[in-house]
Amino acid sequence: MENLPERLAASGAIETRIKLGSISGGKVLDIAVGSGDFIDTLMSVLKDYDCFVGIDISRKDLESAKKRFRGQPVKLMEMNAESLEFRDNSFDTVSMAYSLHHLDRIEKVMAEMQRVLKPGGTLIIQEEFYDDEQAEAQKTNILQHAWEAQIDSLLGETHNKTFVKQRIVKIIRSLDLVGVEMFESTHPVECLFCENKFRCDNPKSEEEIERSIREINDNLKRLKKIDDLKIRIRLQRTGEVLRERNRKYGNAHPPVLLAIGRKPPQL
Ligand SMILES: C[S@@+](CC[C@H](N)C(=O)[O-])C[C@H]1O[C@@H](n2cnc3c(N)ncnc32)[C@H](O)[C@@H]1O
CATH class of the missing domain: 3.40.50.150 (Vaccinia Virus protein VP39)
Structure with missing residues (x-):
C-alpha cells in the first residue's frame, strides 16, 4: 500500500x-x-x-x-x-x-x-x-480505557480493562x-x-487529543448516575488527571x- x-x-x-x-x-x-x-x-x-x-x-x-x-x-x-x-x-x-x-x-x-x-x-x-512495552501515548489510551471500563461496570455493563x-x-x-x-x-x-490516518498517526495531534478529551468529558457527565459519592469523587479526579495526561503525552x-x-x- x-x-x-x-x-x-x-x-x-x-x-x-x-x-x-x-x-x-x-x-x-x-x-x-x-x-x-x-x-x-x-x-x-x-x-x-x-x-x-x-x-x-x-x-x-x-x-x-x-x-x-x-x-x-x-x-x-x-x-x-x-x-x-x-x-x-x-x-x-x-x-x-x-x-x-x-x-x-x-x-x-x-x-x-x-x-x-x-x-x-x-x-x-x-x-x-498491553504488555511492558507501551509508549506513554499508548499508556494514556490504556489508562483512559480502564477508567471508562470502571464507569461502565459501575453502571451495570460488563467492561474490563485492556487485557x-x-x-x-x-x-x-x-x-x-x-x-x-x-x-x-x-x-x-x-x-x-x-481517512484520518495521517492525523491519527501523530499521538500529539491536537484534533486527536481534543477528541479524546471530549470522550473524557462525556464520561464525566455519566458519573452523576453513580450513587456512591466517594467513588464518584475518585473517578472525577482520575478523569481530570487523564485530561492532563492527554495534553502532556498524547493518546495512541x-x-x-x-x-x-x-x-x-x-x-
Ligand atoms: C467494543 S464493542 C465491539 C465492537 C466491534 N466488534 C468493532 O469491531 O467495532 C463490544 C460489543 O460487545 C457486545 N457484547 C458484549 N457481550 C456480548 C454478548 N454476550 N453477546 C453478544 N454481544 C456482546 C456489546 O454489546 C458491544 O457492542
Whole structure:
C-alpha cells in the first residue's frame, strides 16, 4: 500500500492485511458486531466473501449497523454470543474484534464460536492488549480505557480493562484450532483504510487529543448516575488527571493481536 504515514507503515498492519487478504471468507459470522467496524474491515481485506451475519446483545449498536449496511449482504441479529441460535458447523468464518474484554463468560462464547464454525473454517479474533512495552501515548489510551471500563461496570455493563497480551494468547491457545497464527501490530489493520490516518498517526495531534478529551468529558457527565459519592469523587479526579495526561503525552491506539486459526477438518 502506497503513501502511508511512517508509524503506520512500520506497524505490522500490512503483514496482517496480507494474511487476511489470502482468506476466502464465504459465509462470515461476526460476533459482538457493535456498529459494524470489523465487518467493514473484513469487507476491505478478505480475498472474497459471500455474505455476513453480525450478532450483538445490544439493540442500540445493531441499529447503527443496520443503517450502515443497508442494501449490502449483511444480516444483523440481536443475540447473546453465549448461546448462538445457529446450527453446528454453519459458517465458513467466525470473527470477533475488540470484544473479549466485554464478555461475561469468555469460555462459553469461545465454545459457541467453535461450534458454529464449519470443520476447516477460519476463526479470527482481534483484541487490543498491553504488555511492558507501551509508549506513554499508548499508556494514556490504556489508562483512559480502564477508567471508562470502571464507569461502565459501575453502571451495570460488563467492561474490563485492556487485557495483558499473555491472557489473550492463553485464550487462543486453549481453543481447538489448527494452524494458529498470531499477528501483532502497533496499529490495527483498519488504520490502513482510515481517512484520518495521517492525523491519527501523530499521538500529539491536537484534533486527536481534543477528541479524546471530549470522550473524557462525556464520561464525566455519566458519573452523576453513580450513587456512591466517594467513588464518584475518585473517578472525577482520575478523569481530570487523564485530561492532563492527554495534553502532556498524547493518546495512541494500544497494540493489537490478531489471531487466525482453522477448526480441525472432520475425519
Ligand atoms: C467494543 S464493542 C465491539 C465492537 C466491534 N466488534 C468493532 O469491531 O467495532 C463490544 C460489543 O460487545 C457486545 N457484547 C458484549 N457481550 C456480548 C454478548 N454476550 N453477546 C453478544 N454481544 C456482546 C456489546 O454489546 C458491544 O457492542
